[in-house]
Amino acid sequence: MEALIIQALTGLASASSLFLVASGLSLIFGVTRIVNFAHGSFYMLGAYLAVSLLALLPRGDPMWWWLGVLGAALAVGVIGTVLEMVLLRRIYRAPELFQLLATFGVVLIVQDLVLLIWGPQDILGPRAPGLRFSIEILGQPFPVYDLVLITIGPVVLAGLWALVRHTRFGMLVRAATHDRETVAALGVDQRLLFTAVFALGSTLAGLGGALQLPREAVTSHMDLAIIAEVFVVVVVGGLGSVPGAYLAALLIGQVHAFGILVLPEITLVLIFLVMAAVLVVRPHGLLGRPLAHARGGEAVAVLRAAGPRVRQIAWVALTAAILLPLAGSQHVVTLATEAAVFILFAASLHLLLGPAGLVSFGHAGLFGVGAYAVALAVKHWAAPMAVGLALAPFAAGLAGAAFGVMCAHLSGVYLAMLSLAFAQILWSAAFQWVALTGGDNGILGVRAAGWEGGGLAFYYLTLTLCLGGMLVLRRAILAPWGYGLRAGRDAPLRAAALGIPVVRLQWAAFAIAGAAAGMAGGLFAYAKGSVFPTYLAIPKSVDGLLMVLLGGIHTLSGPLVGALVFVGLEDVLTRATDLWRMALGLIILGVVLVFPQGVVGAVSRRTRDA
C-alpha cells in the first residue's frame, strides 16, 4: 500500500513536468495551428542551457539555482521567438505536412548543435540546493524536490488560467483558438500575437527541461523521448486546451508510474491503449473541442498514368539498374540495393500521404515491424528467405491494419501525432524488450545462404520485389480503390453522400501501405544482415517523408525519384560531414521553403508552363 502511494506521488511529479511542456505545445497549436515538433528540442535546450548557466552561477545557494533555471527557460523563450520570426512566419499558410516537416528540420539541426556544444556524453546537472534530501512518507523515503514539482504543476496551471481568462492577451488567445474570424475582425496584429504565444510556449518547455535536472541526466535523446509523450498528453487532453493538458498529464503520469511497477516493457503500450480508449469515447480529447479548420483548400494536381515520355525514361532507368553491377563496384551495388528498398518504402508512404491524404509520421514503425519479423524468424526458427519475406509484409500489414482501425478516422494533425507516438512505442519495445529483440545491440546474423546482402542475386531479387511492389501500389492508385481514397481526401462530404466508405478504404490503405513498408523492411534486414531499433525510430520515418516530399506528393513517379535523390544525398552527406543531421535539417527547411511542390512537381510544372 505504502509503495503504491509513493508511486502515485512520483506519477504526480512526472505529470507536472509533462504538463509544463504540453501546455506550451497546446497553446501554440491553439493559436497558430502548428504542431511544433521542435517543442521537444526546446525542452532539451532548457536542460542543457540550465547546466551551462548553473556552472557560471554561485553554487550551493538556492536562490541562484532557481534563478539559473528561470534564466535557462527565458533563454529558450528567446530562441523560440527568433525561430518563430525567422521560420514559422513563412509557413503558417503552408500545408500541414510541410509545417510538421519544417519543425522537424529544426529538431535535426538542434540535435547536432547540442552534440557540437555539449558533446555526446550524458550530463548530470547540479541538484537544487536545500532540496536534496528525502522525507519519510508513510515510512518510505520520498525526494522533497518531487514534492516541489508536484506543486509547480497546479501553480503554473493557475497562472496560465488567470492569464487566459483575465487579460487582453488571454482574450486574444482564446479568440484565436476557438473563433479565428473574430481575431481577424478585431484588427489585432496577429503576427505579434503569434510571436508572443510562441515565446510563452517555448519558455514553458524550457522551464520543463531545466526543472528535470535534479531528476535525470541530460542527454541528446531527451527531445524525441519527451515529444512523443507530450503528443499523447496533448491529444488526450484536447488540442488547444490547457486544463485538458493538465488532466491528461495526470492520467499519463499515473499510467506511467504504475505501468513501471507492473511490467516496465509494456508501459508505453499501456499509454497508447489508454490514449486510444480516450479517443474512442472523446475523439477531440478530454476537454478539447472540434477545431474549425482555418486553412484554405490546397490546389491539387490531377494524377495521371505515365505518358509515353515518362515510359521511355522508365525503361532506360530500368535497363541502367539491371546493368549497374557491370560497373564492378561493390559500393554501388550495395547502394543500389538500398535505393530499391527505399523506393518501395517511399512508395508505400506516398500512398498514405498522397492519394489517401493521411499524414503519417510513424511509417518507419511498419518498416521496422517487417525488419524485426524477418530477424526474429531467422533467429528463432532459422526460417528460409521465402518464409521471411512472406512474414514481413504480413506482420507489418497487420500492424498497419491495427493502427488504421484506431486512427484512420482522425484528422490531419491528430493522425500525425498519433502515428508518431505509435512508432515511438514500437521503437521503445524494440529498445527495451532486450530478451526478445536484443535491445540496442539489435539482432545480428540475419542471413539466407545464397542470398547475401550486397550480392548480385540479392540485388536482383530486391530490384524485382521493390519495383514490382511499387508498380502494384501504382496500379491500385489508378484503380477504383485509389479513386475512392482520393474522393475521400478531396471532398469527404461528397464522398459520403455518394456512398463511398471512406474510412474503410483508408483503413485498407494503412494495411496495404503497411504490407509494402514491411516488405521493404524485410528486404532491408537481409540487405544489412542485422536489425536495430533505429529502423523504427522517428528519424527513419522522417527520411521517408523527405523522400516523398523531394519527389512531390501529387505525382506518381515522385517517390521513386525522391528515394533516389535521398539515398544519393545521404551517401554524399554522411561521407562528407559528421554534421549530417544538421545538413539534412537545412535541406528539409530548404525544400519546404523553396520547393513546396517537391522536385518532380516543380519540374513537371515548369515543363507544363513551357
Add this chain to the structure above:
Amino acid sequence: MLEATDLVKTFGGVRAVDGVSLRVMAGEVVALIGPNGAGKTTLFNLLTGQLMPDRGRLAIAGVDTTGWSPRRLARHRVGRGFQIAQAFASMTVRENLQTALVARDRGLWRLWRRLASTAVADADSLLAAVELADQADRPAGDLAYGDLKRLELALALSNRPRLLLLDEPTAGTAPAERRTLMTVAVTLARRDHVAVLFTEHDMDVVFAFADRVLVLDAGKLIAEGSPASVRANPAVRRAYLGSEA
C-alpha cells in the same frame, strides 16, 4: 417518398430546425424557401444523415431511415446536391462521375482494374445530360463555378436517386444558367418519377419549376401550398420583408 416527422435540431441555444414535418411524393417537385439562416441547409443535413436530429423521425420509400448515415442513405438511393458545390478537385470531370458510378455499383474494392476503362459510357451520358460533355477531360478543380454546379448536379444524379435533395442548385450562377440547370434537373426527375426537394432564393425559378412550395422561417414551416397561394400569403411576405424582393 420522403416523410419527415417533427424534426428538431438545436445548435447551442439556437433551434435551427424546430419541429418540421413534411412529405414529398414520388414525381413531385417541391421547393423549400426561406430567408437566410432560416434553417434550410440544416434541414437538408438532417434529411441526408449528415446531422443527427435531436428529435423526430424520417422515412424514405417506406423505410424508417432515422439515424442512418449519409453513406447508407446514398445506398438507399437518396441523391444530394450541396449548397457549396463539392467535387473531387484532383480528378477530371469524367473521373468524378466514374468514381461516383463505381461507388454506386460497389466496385470500389477493385485494386487492379483501371478506373479509366470503367463506366465510361454511363459517365458520358450523365455529362451530356447536364451539358458538360465538352469539359469531360478538364480537372474539376479548374471548372468555372457554373460548370461546377452542373457537375454537382450530375454527381447527385449518379446513384439513380428516387429522392433528390438539392440545396440551392443554382446558387452563384448567372440568371440564364439557373433556368437551364433547373430544367435539366426537373426534366430528368419527371422522366424517372423522382421526388425532388430543392431550396432556392430566386423566386422566379421557384415559381417556374415547383409544384408545391414550403416556407421555412426561424426553423419552423410557416406556410405550404401551390406557388400562387404561397406568394399571396401574408405571413410569407412578412418573413421575407426586407430580406427578399
